[in-house]
């Protein structure tokens with residue numbers, strides 16, 4: 001299948017693009033600026049496209065007419081969204097709406113990447129039917145974009161995921177796993193929160209789930225995350241234990257230790273039963289993921 005991916009230089013995008021090409025899909029990878037994929041394949045083409053530009057993606061869509069669009073590009077940093085609300089809206093909502101219109105013209109299936117931050121975090125282990133109630137601007141923009149996607153005239157899927165981690169890509173931003181591992185390996189003490197519960201998601205597992213959707217072209221909302229619920233501090237303890245690193249460097253703190261512009265939900269994490277039953281989604285446990293990433 002011909003698949004267009006936005007946000008291809010991102011944490012999820014890089015792994016996704018590679019997996020799609022290796023699975024035999026023709027991949028149109030797009031990102032702002034040059035490719036930082038560090039991966040070449042005869043089924044992969046790179047296009048430089050700023051999704052906030054009204055015509056850049058449209059001309060690519062017109063030229064390539066992908067059968068599937070996977071839209072991952074977004075302003076993803078919660079504090080940045082809070083501080084630059086107009087830009088966050090333009091990127092996360094308006095650009096999504098424009099791309100969806102193009103997809104309605106040239107494609108057949110649209111996958112939108114969303115987040116557990118659409119929920120308020122009062123309860124945790126959310127399923128797809130639960131009511132959204134964002135407490136940050138990031139979450140608000142994703143809720144608005146989800147609403148736009150749900151009005152589409154072509155088949156769509158909304159993939160919500162939660163605290164994604166994995167090996168840090170060359171020149172990429174740190175994630176929970178890479179930050180803790182690098183800090184402990186360098187003998188650096190870090191403060192890690194123990195009052196925000198999540199079901200952390202190994203990026204490779206998320207990508208496997210997205211590939212299942214591409215294959216089965218199922219519609220609706222899908223919760224794709226890891227299966228273990230824990231806090232970043234408990235994740236860090238597991239990592240230290242698995243890799244023989246000094247857990248004494250980990251200081252357990254609560255979120256109110258940090259003054260951050262964007263609020264984070266306390267209790268999230270997903271019920272992934274629907275994806276397990278209907279897609280065959282089977283993420284690793286945290287212990288298996290740490291073993292997988294150890295090298």
Ligand SMILES: NC(=O)c1ccc[n+]([C@@H]2O[C@H](COP(=O)([O-])OP(=O)(O)OC[C@H]3O[C@@H](n4cnc5c(N)ncnc54)[C@H](OP(=O)(O)O)[C@@H]3O)[C@@H](O)[C@H]2O)c1
Pocket residue numbers: 006007008009010011012013031032033049050051052071072073074075076077091113114115116160161162163164165173
């Ligand atoms: N990571 C998580 O824990 C998590 C959790 C829940 C949901 N999600 C969702 O999953 C998706 C992928 O997340 P991620 O972790 O891969 O995020 P990421 O690493 O921040 O990737 C987002 C990508 O969007 C690109 N981008 C930003 N502005 C753009 C623009 N104007 N035009 C074109 N591209 C632009 C960025 O480009 P540059 O790299 O050049 O800046 C980046 O590569 C996002 O929609 C996010 O909301 C992620």
